[in-house]
Amino acid sequence: MTALNINAQIAVIGAGAMGAGIAQVAAQAGHPVLLLDNRPGAAAQAIEGIDRQLGKRVEKGKLSDQARLATVARLQAVDNIAALADCALIIEAIVESLEVKRALFRQLESLCGEHCMLVSNTSSLSITSIAAQLDHPQRLLGLHFFNPAPVMALVEIVSGLASDPSLAECLYDTAKAWGKKPVHTRSTPGFIVNRVARSFYAENLRLLQEGAADCPTLDALMRDAGGFAMGAFELTDLIGHDVNYAVTCSVFDAYYGDTRFLPSLIQKELVDAGRLGRKSGQGFYHYADGITRAQPTEVTSRAVVDTCVVEGDLGVANALLARLREHGVEVIQRDGHGVVRVGDAVLALSDGRMACQRAREDGLDNLILFDLAFDYGQASRIAVSCCANIDPTALQQGVALLQRAGLSVSQLSDSPALAVMRTVATLANEAADAVLHGVASAADVDLAMRAGVNYPQGPLAWADAIGLGHILTVLDNLQAGYGEERYRPSLLLRRRVAEGRALHD
Incomplete structure (x- = not known):
């Protein structure tokens, strides 16, 4: 099935920020759009707000005034649900209440023709549950936009247990025609992104x-x-x-x-x-006028280091070596187990163990663990941790080496997997389970996280780049360190490591 014809009339129920944004997207794509809200005058006010927003884009040279006028002309406020009877697609964006949504869709099912697609923009409720009381539950799907809808590219196409796959494809093609980046997902808690x-x-x-x-x-x-x-x-x-x-x-x-x-x-x-x-005005930070936010903590060193010895392969952190050479550090390479020696210090990429544990188990004195970076060639900051009994001189030498690479250094307490490594490993683990459970494909999961929450890379592709063996080791060590099921590795991750395959294979 292809995208809806551009002349197909669309309705949006709910004229709040999300509903108005969805109506704007559809109208800008060329569809005539009806906007309904149970609050008197709310739909008309929403259209006025859309006009103002588009006017600001005109002032900035990002939109022609002709396009603004054409978009607004396609929007019509209505005050009675009966006006929606001939629509090809109806999208609800109302309160997140299962019973309220069920009642609305039962009313729409009795009002609209059999070819009208009924769609919920819910971010948390089950499409299967919403559809369960309909005579034709196959007509109901989810079309989950992200706020603000005119700006955010991602749209999750959500299929419930009874949803018609051909309608899901139509919604996918329609969202794509609207300039969005759609992904398919099953109706499971949180869908993909949440x-x-x-x-x-x-x-x-x-x-x-x-x-x-x-x-x-x-x-x-x-x-x-x-x-x-x-x-x-x-x-x-x-x-x-x-x-x-x-x-x-x-x-x-x-x-x-x-x-x-x-x-x-x-x-x-x-x-x-x-x-x-x-x-x-206040959360983790204060937002009152005149309040200056605290700066990140840093450790600095005045030690002078010109040479380091790299023993073995640093894996994803190998790019750090080129950066050191660019800053005039002599890098001597020899066989070993993936550590960097500078003076009395030993540096290693985190594998999920605490520094005190790894130093004892691997027989490494003056061990400094450093964190993952998305791009070691471009990062401006790195986290480190070390065990409590490290020689202060050795710590100064290790910090000095990282500073020579142009990195600001923030020291964390001796925490398993530091900050970025633990975050990426757990993101990849949850993403792998989503694929394992058939919620979405690996490609759609990664696209959703890039387009929906602006991650620098999809967590599955990121895990592939780091090395699935390393990610699995980090998770195993996190689980052992905390003694919690929270960090249990996904079966898919274990399987792919055993098969020698990537998550995107």
């Missing part, structure tokens, strides 16, 4: 709770080393802690209390205090 992304928040919140580092430092590491657009604390402040915490609780409950999705007591306390982030 399931996989939980690890990004959860692991940073756990590091904060354990005192590994403060918010500015962890956020800086996610940005400057991990390549993420924002750190977890500034991002949850932007989303709103009431919203983010509620989604986490919803996913946790839906998966019968699986500890991978365990909500954070730190975030609950913020919600209880009314510190919801930017919208309340």
Whole structure:
């Protein structure tokens, strides 16, 4: 089935920010759009708001005034559901209540022709459950936009147990024709993005709770080393802690209390205090005028190092060696087990063990562990940890070597897998389970995380680049270190390592 004809009339029910955004997307694509809201005048006000937003784009030279006028002309506010009877596609964007949505779709089913597609923009409710009371549940699917809908590229095409696959393909092609990046997903809790992304928040919140580092430092590491657009604390402040915490609780409950999705007591306390982030003026950070945000912590060294010895293969961190050479450090290579020696210090990429544990088990004195970076050639910051009894001179030498590469160094407490490594490993693990459980394909999972939450790379492709064997080792060591099921490796990950295959094979 191909995309809906451009002349097909579309309706959006709900004129809030999301509904208005979806209506704008459809109208800009050329469709006539009806906008309905149960609040008197709300639909007309939403269209006026769309006009203003488009006007700002005209002022900036990003849109012609002719295109603005044409888009607004395609939008029509209606005040009666009966006006939607002849629509080809109806998208609801109303309150997240199962019973309210069920009642609406029962009404729409009796009103509209058999070829009208009924679609929910729900972000958390089961499409299967919403459709269960319909006479023709195959007509109902999910079309999950991300806020703001005119800007965010991703659209999740959600199929319930009874959803017609041909309608899912039609929605996919239609969303693509609208300039979006659609992905297919089954109706499971959190779909793709709200399931996989939980690890990004959860692991940073756990590091904060354990005192590994403060918010500015962890956020800086996610940005400057991990390549993420924002750190977890500034991002949850932007989303709103009431919203983010509620989604986490919803996913946790839906998966019968699986500890991978365990909500954070730190975030609950913020919600209880009314510190919801930017919208309340305070969350993890203060947003009042005149308040300067604290800077990330750094360790510096005045030690002079000109030479290092690399023993064996550093894997994904090999790019660090070229950077050291570019900054005038002589790099001597010889056989070994993947460590860098400088002075009395030994540096190694984290494998998920604490520094004190790895130093004892591997017989390495003065061990400094360094974190994962998305691109060791471009990163501006790196995290390190070391055991408590490290020689201070050796620590200075290790830090000096990383500084010679042009990296700011932030020291964390001796925490398993540091910050970026543990975040990426757990993201990849959850993504692998989503593929294993048939929620979505590997390609769609990675596309969803790039287009939906702006990750620098899809977590499955990222794991392939790091090496699945290393990711599995990190997760095994995290699970052993914490003694928790939270870090149990996905069966798909174990299988691919045993087969010698990548997750994208």
